[in-house]
Amino acid sequence: MSKFDVLTIGNAIVDILSRCDDRFLEENGIIKGAMNLIDAERAEKLYALMGPAHEASGGSAGNTAAGVASFGAKAAYFGKVAEDELGKIFSHDIRAQGVHYQTAPDGKFPPTARSMIFVTPDGERSMNTFLGACVDLGPEHVEPEVVAQSKVTYFEGYLWDPPRAKEAIRECARIAHENGREVSMTLSDSFCVGRYRDEFLDLMRSGTVDIVFANRDEALSLYETEDFDLALASLSADCKLAAVTLSEEGAVIVKGDERIKIEAIAVDRVLDTTGAGDLFASGFLVGYTAGKSLEDCGKLGCLAAGIVIQHFGPRPMVSLEEAGREAGLI
């Protein structure tokens, strides 16, 4: 028996979302579409320049866990907040979604991580993340019985930014595989891939990671190529299964010589792409852990991603389970 379908592990972050125009990004040296890491001083400075904002719990893997739970599947999450108001908000939101979340905060400093997310008129989000309490995540935060009882353990490539999270991940992967489970990761961000390319490839080639999620840019960055077919071929050689998202073109699933193309769902207007990749992963993994065909896994992923980009904020505001049923996918 599995107690959980999907365990996700990531930087526990509260998002601070606001709109801006492209010029604002340029003037302030924010790389568009990327996750820009910032320190406390730059966080203060950027916040002073930011327009009126909305706050919502985020964090890539946190969004994925929330998506899994919204589909009615069983989710767990490891991630570190501080004992402060944003930490309470993060903890509340993920638990209120039905996700098992017990990572203990241990003090007020550093404070709970926050990401200032600037959304341009095209719907693209550019993130500026102050990691705060996330830098303390380590192997002591692993709940071994949760890993052992989760069908898939999924983590963010972003976890290579804080110093000791990777130790937690290696420990989780060991426990998962010892218990016959699978391990999955998202490459997170093409710049993140640039920072940790060799380590990510090693995770895949050593069999530490079985299933890889990426978008087109991340896949190209991983293999330092402009040839997308080559990147897909390399992914298929380096891991058992990969799902590569292609924005409005949907996604492609890669398994050995198989390439399964999934269409994006029809979307009236892309309001905010925050959480799109995270929610794709949630839908895919919900299908995967329920034994669906890879095509249906991909469709569930595209459904969840298509829903989250139609509102402001990184997590679903409607029941993905209902949406999945209406689409005939669950």
Place this chain on the structure above:
Amino acid sequence: MSKFDVLTIGNAIVDILSRCDDRFLEENGIIKGAMNLIDAERAEKLYALMGPAHEASGGSAGNTAAGVASFGAKAAYFGKVAEDELGKIFSHDIRAQGVHYQTAPDGKFPPTARSMIFVTPDGERSMNTFLGACVDLGPEHVEPEVVAQSKVTYFEGYLWDPPRAKEAIRECARIAHENGREVSMTLSDSFCVGRYRDEFLDLMRSGTVDIVFANRDEALSLYETEDFDLALASLSADCKLAAVTLSEEGAVIVKGDERIKIEAIAVDRVLDTTGAGDLFASGFLVGYTAGKSLEDCGKLGCLAAGIVIQHFGPRPMVSLEEAGREAGLI
């Protein structure tokens, strides 16, 4: 010269917004559509029962100030937060909107006020407000030169809940009138009217308040009648000018024997009525302080209200100035 078009004064609150069904309200003793005052203990209990939420700066008069600024007019605000993260969020958002806001927090306790707002499928919002730092607002927070230089000073009836805010209001009204300015209030909530009916009537009849904003229920509650025409006639006797909002039926402006009916704007779907009355007041007062006809004031109010109910959250997410221009009203 006036430095400000509108000064607003109110409880400085961060909203915590989530959806629920009507049964949840009944089961938890929340009066639908009302502002339910709660203590810290009930706040903890309700938060534990609340689903995943979004946070956004709110507070009735704070929303009005944000609306005034979004219209491109000059706004100021008095309201009390604490030195904590929610206080920072509130202060940031209102200043980032361009509102003059300098009320100094003085410590961490009581913490910044928050209102848990449950939005039912019909779009109606039911608020549960823990007043926190708002209980400390008093005459020492009045900035006399701001009052003197504001064309209209506007405050919430809700300010009769904390103990000393009414002293601040009486001081502001005195300064405003000494400087030839006008004073306006919103009746806030029909239950609030029930708590302070005699004092509100006295504010109007003593000439402390010149312009009154209300919705239909509040107007009926003020005069303890079911006869709406009688309520309007009483309003016209008790104040110089009143604007009464009527939800999907728009609003009616009352001045002496005049009754000016304003139609609501067409709205595809009411997502969340939070802030509707506050934004009506912002549009009306922007028109009023710019010397527009009462009809155009009402149209600007209905425009702003119609915009804010189409998204989740209490403040405009688009430029009201642009919307007003597109509608040919400014």
